[in-house]
Amino acid sequence: MAHSKQKLLSVHQLRKSFGSKLIHKDVSFDVHQGECLGLLGGSGSGKSVILRSMIGLEKIDSGTIEFKEHQLHSINEEDWLPIRKQIAYVFQNGALFDSLTVEENLLYPLQSHSSLSLTESKKLITTRLNEVDLFDTESLYPSELSGGMQKRVGLVRATILDPELILYDEPTAGLDPKNTNNIRDSILVMKSKGYSSIFVSHDMATAIAVCDRIILLREGSIVAEATPQELKIQNHPIRQFIEGTQ
Amino acid sequence: MILILRSLEVLGGMTQVFLKCIAELRYRRPSIKDILDQTYEVGISSLPLIVVMGFSSGMVMTLQFGLGLEPFGGKPYVPKVMALSVFLELAPVFTALMGAARMGAGMASEIGSMTVTQQIDAMRALGTSPYQKIILPRIIACLLSFPILTLLTCVLALTSTAIIGVTELGLDLLFITQKFYSSITLWEFLSGFLKSFGFALCVALPACYFGLNVKDGTRGVGRATTMAVVTACVLIFISDYFMTKFYWVIYPYGSQ
Numbered sequence: 001m002a003h004s005k006q007k008l009l010s011v012h013q014l015r016k017s018f019g020s021k022l023i024h025k026d027v028s029f030d031v032h033q034g035e036c037l038g039l040l041g042g043s044g045s046g047k048s049v050i051l052r053s054m055i056g057l058e059k060i061d062s063g064t065i066e067f068k069e070h071q072l073h074s075i076n077e078e079d080w081l082p083i084r085k086q087i088a089y090v091f092q093n094g095a096l097f098d099s100l101t102v103e104e105n106l107l108y109p110l111q112s113h114s115s116l117s118l119t120e121s122k123k124l125i126t127t128r129l130n131e132v133d134l135f136d137t138e139s140l141y142p143s144e145l146s147g148g149m150q151k152r153v154g155l156v157r158a159t160i161l162d163p164e165l166i167l168y169d170e171p172t173a174g175l176d177p178k179n180t181n182n183i184r185d186s187i188l189v190m191k192s193k194g195y196s197s198i199f200v201s202h203d204m205a206t207a208i209a210v211c212d213r214i215i216l217l218r219e220g221s222i223v224a225e226a227t228p229q230e231l232k233i234q235n236h237p238i239r240q241f242i243e244g245t246q
Numbered sequence: 247m248i249l250i251l252r253s254l255e256v257l258g259g260m261t262q263v264f265l266k267c268i269a270e271l272r273y274r275r276p277s278i279k280d281i282l283d284q285t286y287e288v289g290i291s292s293l294p295l296i297v298v299m300g301f302s303s304g305m306v307m308t309l310q311f312g313l314g315l316e317p318f319g320g321k322p323y324v325p326k327v328m329a330l331s332v333f334l335e336l337a338p339v340f341t342a343l344m345g346a347a348r349m350g351a352g353m354a355s356e357i358g359s360m361t362v363t364q365q366i367d368a369m370r371a372l373g374t375s376p377y378q379k380i381i382l383p384r385i386i387a388c389l390l391s392f393p394i395l396t397l398l399t400c401v402l403a404l405t406s407t408a409i410i411g412v413t414e415l416g417l418d419l420l421f422i423t424q425k426f427y428s429s430i431t432l433w434e435f436l437s438g439f440l441k442s443f444g445f446a447l448c449v450a451l452p453a454c455y456f457g458l459n460v461k462d463g464t465r466g467v468g469r470a471t472t473m474a475v476v477t478a479c480v481l482i483f484i485s486d487y488f489m490t491k492f493y494w495v496i497y498p499y500g501s502q
Contacts, residue, residue, distance in 0.1 A: 055371050078273065084373035095368035097360075109372045157372070 005032040008165060008196050009054070014063035016049060023049055025220035027063070031165065036187075036197045038207040040238060041217030047200040048092070050217075051167045054198075055089045056080040067165070085113055088163040092170045094154030096142040102129070103138035106157050113161055128156045132186040148179030155186055159195070166190060166197040172206050184209055204242045216241055256477060259459065260451040267385060270377040280383035281390075288349045288384070289391035296395050297402060299344050303336060304328070304403030305410050312415040321415050325425035328407045333430055333438045337399040339486055342445035345392060346478035350449040353384050354474035357457025358467035366458065381458075385450040392446035393439055400438070437493045444489055448481035 009031040016024045023046035031037050041047045052058040054065055054072065065072040070083055096105050106125045110116055116124065122138075129137060132152045142150055151171055159166060168187065172180045184206045191197065191210060201207055207214055208228040216224040216238045224237040231239050311324045357380060360366050369376045404426055411417040456470035456477070 052367075057367050057370060080370075081373045081375065084371055089368075089371040091364050091368060091371075093364065095364040097365050097368070098363070109374070112372065112374045157368075161373075 005034060007031075008033050008035075008068065009198075010064070010066045011050070011054075012064045012066075014050070014053065014065065015061045016046065016053065016058065017061055022220060027217065027220070027222055029215055029222060029225075031196055031198060034194050034196055035213065036191055036199055036211045038211035038214035039198055039200045039217060040202070040204075040207065040214060040241065042241075043202075045217050046220070047217055048169050051089065051169050051198065051200055054167060055084060055087055057089075085161050086164045088158035088161070088166045090151075090155050090158045090166060090168045090171055092173055093147075094142070094150035096150055096153055096157070098142050100141075101138065102134075102140050102142070102145070102153050105142070105153060106160055109157060109161050124160070125156075128160055129153075131189055132156055133182060146179070148175050148182055151175070151179075151183055152186055155183070155190075159190060164196060166195050168197060168199045168201070170201050170203075171199075172201060172203045180206060214238055256452075256455065256473075260455045263381065263451055263455050263458070264447070266377055267382055270375060270382060274375060274378045276378050276382040276386065280379065281386050284383045284387035285390050287352070288345075288387040289395065292344070292348055292391070292395060293398075295344055295348055296341065296398055299340055300337070300399035300402030301406045303340055303399075304332065304406035307331065307336070307403075308407040308410040309414060312411070316415075321417065322421070322425075324411060324415060324417070325407065325422045326429040329404060329426045329429040330434060332400050332403045332407075333434045334490075335438070335486070337403060338396050338438045338441040338445060339482060341392065341396045341399045341442065342449060342482045343479060345388070345395070345445070345449045346475050346482065349388065349391075350453045350474050350478045351471050353450065353453035354457045355467055355471045357381075357384075357454060358460040358470045359464075361458055361460045362463055362467060376458075381454050384454060385447070388446040388450040389443060392442040392449075396439065396442040433493075433497055437490070440493075441486065441489050444485055445482055448485055449478045452477040452481065 007030050011030070012028050014024050014027040015022075027050065029037065039047050039050065049058055053060050054067070056072065056075075056077070060073055063073065067083065067087065072083070075083070096102075097108065100108070103122065103125055106128070107118075107121055110121045110124070114121070125138065129135070132155065134149060134152055134156075137145065137149065137153070142153070145153065155171070171183050171187065175183065180203065187197070187199070187206075187210045199207060199211055208231060211228060214226055214228065214231065215222050218241070224241075226236055226238050230236060233239070308324060308328055311327055312321055315321055315323060357366075360380065366376045366380070369379060408419060408422050408426075411422045412419050453474045456474040460466040460470045462469075
């Protein structure tokens with residue numbers, strides 16, 4: 001599909017296996033500035049592995065991953081650190097530091113990377129929490145939050161350094177409809193701010209609501225691509241996948 | 247064969263953790279607050295256990311030596327024997343074993359839980375280093391705490407020796423303290439004291455290695471904790487021999 005905006009991330013012929021089990025044999029796609037790309041696929045199809053590869057948590061066997069001018073597939077751990085400030089990873093379970101309060105969780109990336117004072121950091125944290133409907137939660141510990149709230153705190157923590165690309169790893173998995181809507185709204189807020197993103201999920205309704213383009217991963221390769229409008233066609237392969245008829 | 251390969255893998259992994267820590271120090275220093283927090287966890291929180299262990303081991307060893315040597319008229323040698331035993335072996339080894347049981351297990355399970363719940367991944371994903379925030383403060387805390395705890399064990403064990411020597415063996419307190427003082431040279435002191443730094447690494451490195459490499463969820467955390475303690479104990483016993491041998495090579499007549 002032709003895209004007028006500048007390419008931000010490019011994955012080309014990615015191949016990855018765990019031992020003798022081949023996960024990806026040939027995965028290629030691009031993400032453009034300001035775009036939200038949906039990545040769908042069955043359980044165990046390696047959707048999360050692709051995201052983890054993009055942030056250096058998994059090493060790929062072959063292929064290339066380019067982010068702006070960086071060749072992500074060939075850089076060492078030390079060179080990853082500054083790049084990870086530009087790519088945010090929103091973990092499926094939030095992955096909050098359970099021994100720290102919400103505020104301390106959000107202070108962690110700020111104190112590590114920004115030059116903001118403590119007062120300015122706390123003000124920013126309150127603002128960002130309020131944007132995702134989390135009021136007066138600063139002093140709470142992750143165990144005192146619901147699953148949906150934890151995911152939203154995880155979302156705020158991942159994006160508080162204003163990254164250029166956000167990787168959402170099944171952000172609505174295991175949530176009730178109300179919390180799913182909250183997460184969807186939070187993602188739309190991020191999208192409206194111009195963040196590019198990759199959205200990995202089984203949740204078709206949210207994917208259609210937030211994504212500009214959706215690709216289907218099956219048997220280690222990308223087998224279909226569509227816009228949310230194109231998915232209205234009854235026999236589209238992605239739609240059939242979602243409805244379980246393929 | 248599998249056991250040998252697995253042992254080599256563990257040794258290689260721990261060496262890698264150690265080298266990464268050295269490399270990390272070139273780029274970033276852990277915060278003083280994190281080091282102090284961990285030193286409190288490792289050191290201060292272990293005090294009750296160390297007090298009980300140091301005191302009771304000194305008491306029971308003194309009693310055993312005293313009653314065992316009494317038929318041969320050897321009671322006056324008890325203070326010297328105890329001083330040498332405590333400074334050379336008992337205090338550093340017992341403290342390290344207590345450290346492996348309490349601190350090693352605690353560290354391995356804590357780091358393992360963080361690995362399982364992706365908190366370690368989250369640190370990396372946020373562009374920060376888990377070595378700076380998690381691993382280095384724990385290793386430094388062990389290196390700071392173990393020598394101090396070892397000295398404390400020495401003091402407590404010898405205090406209990408003096409108490410039992412006076413009350414149960416009928417020795418004179420002045421005689422006991424003079425024997426302590428004359429038995430321990432700088433060599434004996436350093437021989438035990440310096441070992442505690444090595445033992446600190448023997449406890450901290452397995453805990454960090456197994457914690458970082460947890461697989462299979464909470465079951466894996468339990469397995470990692472067990473392996474960390476077992477590996478630490480094995481390393482303590484094996485390294486004790488080599489460190490003792492090393493001291494004797496560099497100063498052959500030190501303890502004579």
